[in-house]
Amino acid sequence: MGGQFFRALLLAATAREVFASCAHGTFLQPRAEADGAVPISTFGYTGRIGPLNWAALDAANSACSIGTRQSPIDMVQGVFTMVAASDLTIDIPDFAEGTEFENLGTTIEVIAKGGTLAFSGKSFALQQFHFHLPSEHLDNGTSQAMEMHMVWQSEAQEIAVIGVYIDVVDGAAAVTSVAEPTPVERRGRFMRGQEPALQRRQNGTAVAAGTPTVLLETIFSVADAIATPGTKVTTPPLIMSEVVNLIKAGNFQAYSGSLTTPPCSEGVNWFVSTSKLGISAANFNKVRDIIGFNSRFPQNSPGQPNLLMVASTFAVLGASI
Ligand SMILES: *[C@@H]1O[C@H](CO)[C@@H](O)[C@H](O)[C@H]1NC(C)=O
Numbered sequence: 417m418g419g420q421f422f423r424a425l426l427l428a429a430t431a432r433e434v435f436a437s438c439a440h441g442t443f444l445q446p447r448a449e450a451d452g453a454v455p456i457s458t459f460g461y462t463g464r465i466g467p468l469n470w471a472a473l474d475a476a477n478s479a480c481s482i483g484t485r486q487s488p489i490d491m492v493q494g495v496f497t498m499v500a501a502s503d504l505t506i507d508i509p510d511f512a513e514g515t516e517f518e519n520l521g522t523t524i525e526v527i528a529k530g531g532t533l534a535f536s537g538k539s540f541a542l543q544q545f546h547f548h549l550p551s552e553h554l555d556n557g558t559s560q561a562m563e564m565h566m567v568w569q570s571e572a573q574e575i576a577v578i579g580v581y582i583d584v585v586d587g588a589a590a591v592t593s594v595a596e597p598t599p600v601e602r603r604g605r606f607m608r609g610q611e612p613a614l615q616r617r618q619n620g621t622a623v624a625a626g627t628p629t630v631l632l633e634t635i636f637s638v639a640d641a642i643a644t645p646g647t648k649v650t651t652p653p654l655i656m657s658e659v660v661n662l663i664k665a666g667n668f669q670a671y672s673g674s675l676t677t678p679p680c681s682e683g684v685n686w687f688v689s690t691s692k693l694g695i696s697a698a699n700f701n702k703v704r705d706i707i708g709f710n711s712r713f714p715q716n717s718p719g720q721p722n723l724l725m726v727a728s729t730f731a732v733l734g735a736s737i
Pocket residue numbers: 493618619
């Protein structure tokens with residue numbers, strides 16, 4: 417009975433799935449849109465195509481259910497290494513002509529027009545950045561309104577992702593209950609010419625206070641045009657220096673993890689920024705209506721057994737007791 421059920425599941429899973437994943441635009445999923453068509457993902461976030469069942473959608477997705485370094489995770493002390501932003505070289509030119517903004521069904525994604533990241537003697541090129549709602553990583557146990565993933569690829573086909581939390585801000589003094597930045601932090605920020613007000617919790621992530629990030633407001637100003645999966649629009653010119661400076665003013669919580677979408681490939685160099693971006697409530701509501709929900713459940717700590725293996729072991733034990 418059980419065997420038949422699983423055979424049926426396996427048969428159902430043999431149809432080749434088309435994925436427009438986190439790795440869209442990288443070697444794992446080259447952008448093949450000569451005809452201008454935007455691919456629509458066939459995995460999802462709920463039910464039988466949701467993250468509990470991603471491994472069954474395609475044999476290539478096995479890491480989703482057996483990998484032991486899966487993302488996202490709860491970013492608590494001990495699972496990451498704090499890396500100074502100055503240890504990375506980040507350079508993203510402004511996208512003066514605007515760029516393509518696509519609805520892949522599972523996320524909305526901005527195609528990069530250049531951008532390099534260098535660390536440990538390796539160089540990566542920015543491919544795209546996309547958005548998750550709510551955040552996939554947890555900031556010391558707490559989900560954030562959204563998370564932006566900037567996906568980079570090296571010549572040697574290594575992948576790095578910079579994750580940046582996005583908070584909803586509603587104008588002046590949105591956040592008052594956090595500690596003031598230290599004079600050193602404040603000086604560093606002003607020396608770098610930082611506009612957005614940032615408040616920093618001790619050793620934790622900063623809180624975007626008051627000001628929506630101009631880059632996000634600019635991108636999402638045309639989000640209505642891509643409300644339907646498979647559609648795309650050209651953004652207005654995008655000034656990238658604002659976000660680059662903001663990220664450089666913080667640090668990174670670094671760990672080795674995976675893509676947060678099928679095929680859940682591991683060996684991904686994660687850098688979760690301690691700086692946060694801000695989004696206006698109006699744009700957050702607009703983006704929420706479009707994305708709905710696209711967050712994979714928090715995975716086990718790096719190096720620990722995959723939670724789906726843990727869960728199935730428990731189910732078998734429970735059935736046999
Ligand atoms: C916070 O950072 C300071 C200085 O970097 C360090 O001495 C202290 O141990 C850290 N506290 C925690 C809770 O990690």
